[in-house]
Amino acid sequence: MLVESPPEQRADTAPAHPNRRAPLRVPGLFLSAVILVLVALASIAIGAKDLSLQQVWHGLFEDSGTYGDAVVADRLSRTVLGALAGAALGLAGAVLQALTRNPLADPGLLGINAGASAAVVTAITFFGVTSLSGYVWFAFCGAAAVGALVWFLGGSRGATPVRLVLAGTAITAALFGYLQAVMILDEAALGRMRFWTVGSLSSANSAIIQQVLPFLLTGFVLALLLARPLNAMAMGDDTAKALGAHLNRTRGLAMLAATLLCGAATAACGPIAFIGLMVPHVVRSFTGPDMRWILPYTAVLSPVLLLGADVIGRVLTRPAELQVGIVTAILGGPVFIYLVRRRRTAQL
Numbered sequence: 445m446l447v448e449s450p451p452e453q454r455a456d457t458a459p460a461h462p463n464r465r466a467p468l469r470v471p472g473l474f475l476s477a478v479i480l481v482l483v484a485l486a487s488i489a490i491g492a493k494d495l496s497l498q499q500v501w502h503g504l505f506e507d508s509g510t511y512g513d514a515v516v517a518d519r520l521s522r523t524v525l526g527a528l529a530g531a532a533l534g535l536a537g538a539v540l541q542a543l544t545r546n547p548l549a550d551p552g553l554l555g556i557n558a559g560a561s562a563a564v565v566t567a568i569t570f571f572g573v574t575s576l577s578g579y580v581w582f583a584f585c586g587a588a589a590v591g592a593l594v595w596f597l598g599g600s601r602g603a604t605p606v607r608l609v610l611a612g613t614a615i616t617a618a619l620f621g622y623l624q625a626v627m628i629l630d631e632a633a634l635g636r637m638r639f640w641t642v643g644s645l646s647s648a649n650s651a652i653i654q655q656v657l658p659f660l661l662t663g664f665v666l667a668l669l670l671a672r673p674l675n676a677m678a679m680g681d682d683t684a685k686a687l688g689a690h691l692n693r694t695r696g697l698a699m700l701a702a703t704l705l706c707g708a709a710t711a712a713c714g715p716i717a718f719i720g721l722m723v724p725h726v727v728r729s730f731t732g733p734d735m736r737w738i739l740p741y742t743a744v745l746s747p748v749l750l751l752g753a754d755v756i757g758r759v760l761t762r763p764a765e766l767q768v769g770i771v772t773a774i775l776g777g778p779v780f781i782y783l784v785r786r787r788r789t790a791q792l
Contacts, residue, residue: 476744487523487751491758525648527747529713532660532705534746535667537720542674543698544605550721551706554612557715558619559590569630576647580655580711587707595699643716643769656708663704671735716769718776
């Protein structure tokens with residue numbers, strides 16, 4: 445059983461002090477941005493269909509309606525959505541880890557993914573929705589509703605990390621049972637849901653990006669603004685109050701940010717696991733525990749992981765594609781086991 449360590453033992457979540465890593469943070473962030481650009485270019489150039497670099501260049505800058513131009517346009521939308529969704533899932537994971545003081549937290553911990561999935565299966569079974577553009581709004585509303593319900597059941601103004609986690613776990617279990625029951629009774633829903641629930645970028649287009657972009661941008665800004673309050677909360681409630689932090693307001697805004705980010709990303713791509721778990725841990729290992737650096741680094745490196753996994757999935761099974769949700773699960777499973785076994789992050 446995972447237990448919360450006392451404030452003085454939580455070296456992973458305590459506010460950072462000046463140290464030898466500080467001079468390298470800015471150039472490191474710039475290098476991370478360069479890596480993201482390179483991976484994004486690889487996402488556009490590499491896929492199940494072979495294209496020459498000349499075709500890729502032509503499709504990016506001289507679109508004339510050829511087959512190659514159409515492929516590049518599809519990959520460009522896919523890359524943009526992957527970058528946005530990756531950053532959203534990573535930031536949501538980092539915020540939730542700080543909020544719950546649980547280094548193994550991810551966006552699924554508070555039931556947000558389960559809420560989106562339950563809303564999609566409801567839309568398919570009871571409202572006859574068949575298009576991805578229709579799923580998006582149901583998924584987002586489901587994620588938002590569950591986020592609000594977790595906040596209410598967790599105590600609202602008196603919410604604590606333990607209460608929020610318990611409420612999220614209970615709601616996730618209930619919604620998972622509902623999902624299984626509906627999909628067993630409705631074979632059509634099962635057939636449509638199995639493509640969405642695995643997590644994929646293959647259906648990305650400009651319309652979907654436009655639908656979720658306002659929510660993602662709002663979540664990005666809100667998460668980055670919470671860096672200082674989350675730093676204070678990492679030292680414990682009493683210390684945070686002494687430093688002038690508003691605990692209830694910070695927890696409420698953190699829940700809102702995580703719901704916006706995870707809800708919008710899940711609505712557009714389906715539930716994609718382990719991005720929000722792995723990347724904040726990797727980032728924390730070389731930035732230190734200061735959320736003012738963890739959040740920007742996470743926002744840049746999470747898309748690197750998601751887009752890289754998507755490219756791997758397209759290359760491994762040519763001419764077919766392996767959905768990105770499967771690739772991240774394969775990569776994330778061993779990492780999760782390693783994190784659980786680390787004495788500094790999990791104690792029996």
